[in-house]
Each structure stands twice: as C-alpha cells, then as structure tokens.
Amino acid sequence: MCQKGKRHCICLPLIVLIITLICLCVGSYGDEEPNFRFQFDHFGHRPTTFAPTFGVSHHNNPNSAAGGNLFNYYNTNQIWSSLARARALKPKVVNVDAFGAKADGGDDSQAFKKAWKYACSSSQGAVLVVPKKKIYHVKPIDFSGPCKSALVFKVYGTIKASVHHSDYKERKWLYFDNVENLRVEGGGSGTINGNGRTWCPARKRQHNVQVGGVRIKNAQQMHLTFRNCFNVKASNLLVKAPGNSPNTDGIHVSGTQNIIIQNSVIATGDDCISIVSGSKNVRATGITCGPGHGISIGSLGAKNSEAYVSNVIVDKATLSGTTNGVRIKTWQGGSGYAKNIKFRNIMMHNVSNPIIIDQNYCDQRKPCSKQVSAVQVSNVVYQNIRGTSASDVALKLDCSQSFPCRGIYLQNVDLSVPQNQHNNNNIAEASCSNVRLTYQGNVSPPCST
Numbered sequence: 001m002c003q004k005g006k007r008h009c010i011c012l013p014l015i016v017l018i019i020t021l022i023c024l025c026v027g028s029y030g031d032e033e034p035n036f037r038f039q040f041d042h043f044g045h046r047p048t049t050f051a052p053t054f055g056v057s058h059h060n061n062p063n064s065a066a067g068g069n070l071f072n073y074y075n076t077n078q079i080w081s082s083l084a085r086a087r088a089l090k091p092k093v094v095n096v097d098a099f100g101a102k103a104d105g106g107d108d109s110q111a112f113k114k115a116w117k118y119a120c121s122s123s124q125g126a127v128l129v130v131p132k133k134k135i136y137h138v139k140p141i142d143f144s145g146p147c148k149s150a151l152v153f154k155v156y157g158t159i160k161a162s163v164h165h166s167d168y169k170e171r172k173w174l175y176f177d178n179v180e181n182l183r184v185e186g187g188g189s190g191t192i193n194g195n196g197r198t199w200c201p202a203r204k205r206q207h208n209v210q211v212g213g214v215r216i217k218n219a220q221q222m223h224l225t226f227r228n229c230f231n232v233k234a235s236n237l238l239v240k241a242p243g244n245s246p247n248t249d250g251i252h253v254s255g256t257q258n259i260i261i262q263n264s265v266i267a268t269g270d271d272c273i274s275i276v277s278g279s280k281n282v283r284a285t286g287i288t289c290g291p292g293h294g295i296s297i298g299s300l301g302a303k304n305s306e307a308y309v310s311n312v313i314v315d316k317a318t319l320s321g322t323t324n325g326v327r328i329k330t331w332q333g334g335s336g337y338a339k340n341i342k343f344r345n346i347m348m349h350n351v352s353n354p355i356i357i358d359q360n361y362c363d364q365r366k367p368c369s370k371q372v373s374a375v376q377v378s379n380v381v382y383q384n385i386r387g388t389s390a391s392d393v394a395l396k397l398d399c400s401q402s403f404p405c406r407g408i409y410l411q412n413v414d415l416s417v418p419q420n421q422h423n424n425n426n427i428a429e430a431s432c433s434n435v436r437l438t439y440q441g442n443v444s445p446p447c448s449t
C-alpha cells in the first residue's frame with residue numbers, strides 16, 4: 001500500500017502496526033528479481049515478518065503444468081510427486097478438536113499449534129481441519145515448516161483473532177513460514193476474522209499456494225497480499241471491510257508472477273485489487289467490486305523508483321459505486337513500464353472514473369513537482385466496457401508529456417452519465433492528453449482530438 005502512496009504510508013514506521021489478514025508467502029529476498037528488494041527498501045518495507053504477504057515466492061518450472069489435481073494451477077513436478085505420494089498413502093486428517101480446541105470462547109491457540117505440528121510432520125500428506133459452525137479464538141501462531149508433505153488447511157469454521165493487545169508482541173497473527181504446497185480452503189463457510197490483526201508473513205520461500213472459498217473480514221489494512229509469490233490461485237473469496245475504512249485493499253499483488261484471482265467479491269475501503277511493481281502474468285476474472293476504489297495497476301514509480309508490471313488481464317468484472325473503475329496510476333519521475341494490459345468485459349455502475357490512466361498521480365501533502373521521466377504505459381486494451389459514470393468525465397487518459405501512452409486501444413466502450421442537474425443529455429466526456437490511440441467499433445465517449 002505504500003506503493004499506493006498513501007499519506008501515512010510515506011513514513012513507514014507507522015505501517016508496521018498494520019494489519020492484513022492473510023500472509024502466507026514470503027519474502028525470500030535473495031533470489032528474486034533485483035528490483036523487489038529495491039522496492040521494499042525504497043518504500044521502507046522492512047524485509048521482516050511484518051510485511052503482509054500470502055502466497056508463494058519461489059520460481060519453479062511453470063511449464064510443467066498438468067491438471068486434475070489438488071494444486072492444479074501451474075503445477076510443478078514437485079507438487080505432483082508430493083501429491084502422488086500423498087494419494088498413495090492417504091493423507092492424515094487432523095482435526096483441531098482432537099487436539100483440544102474447544103471453540104467455547106477460550107483460547108484455542110495451543111490446540112492449533114499441536115494440530116499443525118502433527119500435520120506438518122506427516123509424510124503422507126495431511127488435511128488440517130477447522131470444523132464448521134464453530135468459532136475458534138487464537139493468539140498469534142507461527143505455522144512453520146518445512147513440512148514433510150503437502151498440506152490442505154480446511155478452515156470451515158471461523159478463526160478469530162484475540163482482541164488483547166498484549167497478545168501481539170510481534171504484531172502478527174497467523175503466519176506461515178517456510179511451508180510449501182499449501183492450500184487454504186474455506187468451503188464457502190470458512191471465515192478468517194482478523195479483528196484488525198495480521199495474518200502474517202513468513203520469512204522463507206513458499207511454492208504454490210492456493211486459497212479458496214474463504215471469507216476474509218475486518219482486516220485493518222490489506223486483506224490478502226501476495227508478495228514475491230509465484231504460482232498463486234485465489235478463488236471464491238469474499239473480502240469485506242467497511243467502505244469507509246482506510247487502506248483496506250482487498251487483494252494486493254506485489255512482485256508476484258503467475259497469479260489467477262477469480263470469482264471473488266470484494267467490498268472494502270480501498271482498491272478491490274491493486275497490482276504493483278514486479279507483477280507479471282496476472283489474471284483477474286469474475287470480480288465483483290464495490291464499494292472501494294476499483295481495480296488498480298499502481299501506483300507505480302513513486303519517489304523516482306523503477307517499476308515493472310506486464311501481462312495483466314482483467315476480464316469479466318462488475319464495479320458498483322466505486323471511485324475508479326479500471327485505473328493505471330503512476331507518479332512523475334518514475335521509470336520502467338506498465339505494458340500489455342487488457343481490461344475487457346467490464347460493467348460499471350455509477351463509477352466515478354470508469355476508465356482512467358493517471359500519470360500525474362500525486363497522493364501526498366505537498367504538491368508533486370514536475371518531472372520528466374515516467375513509467376512508460378503501453379499496449380493497453382479496453383474492450384467491451386459499458387455502464388454508467390458518476391462523473392461527467394468517463395474516460396480520462398492523462399499521460400506523461402515526455403513519455404506519452406502508446407498503443408492504447410479502445411474497442412466497444414459505452415459509458416454514459418445518468419441525467420443530473422449538470423448534464424441532462426446522458427453524454428459522458430473524455431479527457432485525453434499525450435496518448436496515442438486506436439479505436440475499433442463504437443467508442444463513447446471518444447477522446448476529442
């Protein structure tokens with residue numbers, strides 16, 4: 001979120017208090033693309049356990065995919081063999097209740113720790129079960145590995161963070177450390193209620209993490225963060241925070257490659273999805289967003305930093321009452337690129353800035369001074385985007401003078417403004433500068449050049 005240049009993020013120490021719900025993945029900072037580390041340092045993210053993350057962090061062979069399996073997205077040989085082993089041996093089912101969890105309002109932490117330890121030591125795979133229709137209260141827990149085989153964590157009931165400040169010496173709540181081949185599954189009923197706590201990060205790398213069917217509520221900051229991850233699938237999530245809660249990004253993707261986010265409903269006080277530097281091959285599909293700030297790439301290039309985002313597809317999304325629809329935002333003075341981006345099949349309902357590229361993004365107290373360099377924005381496709389704009393300007397392409405946006409392609413865009421006292425003809429406006437455009441089909445409103 002610092003990448004997003006929130007005011008209070010700028011002095012980063014404050015951030016540490018913060019709260020994300022799920023953090024699985026990890027910062028193995030040594031062997032990732034070099035700019036990751038730079039990003040963290042640059043924005044003051046300390047590469048410590050505080051960085052909220054979830055996912056996987058290490059490169060494996062992404063081409064060895066083979067379907068039909070527990071972890072069937074970007075499968076790897078390693079997972080195959082691990083699961084083949086697990087299947088042959090029948091995974092152990094480990095129920096937290098069997099380890100003394102009571103779900104009676106008391107502290108269930110010890111039971112969770114013991115159950116984890118037992119599951120993690122199974123060499124035949126394990127399914128760790130948090131039974132449904134029960135509410136377990138837990139203090140901070142380090143679910144650390146390495147584990148002997150693949151794990152499925154079935155959170156069917158509710159896990160709630162304890163509310164006592166004194167329990168949080170390290171400002172983190174649930175975190176997975178050095179665990180590979182993990183799937184977190186909520187079955188549609190599972191709930192992780194942060195009470196404002198962090199489900200926090202691991203230090204070591206993880207491969208191939210999936211999270212699905214979980215309801216994630218009341219994180220005080222970003223709910224689900226994938227940082228320096230590789231091969232991630234997040235699906236069927238319900239992420240909720242009050243619309244007026246600050247900095248509650250729904251899903252934050254940073255330095256992560258090969259990630260699918262699908263069929264999820266996100267209602268928060270900040271971006272539904274934010275995608276920042278180092279992210280590549282990101283696909284978001286079937287997203288329902290609002291309230292919130294929409295789906296954003298960026299912000300990128302703050303404080304003269306380099307930023308690289310490429311190959312992003314947002315397909316089949318509905319945004320309602322959000323402050324932005326699909327947005328690319330970069331600061332003046334940055335460098336690098338945001339390229340090969342597709343927004344398609346998107347429905348807007350009363351969205352304030354349905355389509356926006358803002359290369360003069362400035363979210364700080366002091367006005368941003370004019371700078372020459374910029375993150376280059378190129379090859380951006382807007383296809384089949386319809387609906388209503390809450391402001392008169394439905395299409396805003398405000399690009400850098402020195403690095404104009406290139407290869408912007410608009411096809412079948414139909415955005416209108418509901419009648420109001422300022423505008424009684426339903427016609428939306430466009431505001432475009434320093435942009436090289438191509439149109440196809442009907443585009444309304446068009447840039448008036």
Ligand SMILES: *[C@@H]1O[C@H](CO)[C@@H](O)[C@H](O)[C@H]1NC(C)=O
Pocket residue numbers: 321350352390
């Ligand atoms: C549309 O959005 C504006 C600004 O966000 C809000 O004031 C207005 O009530 C919304 N209209 C409808 C019909 O939801």
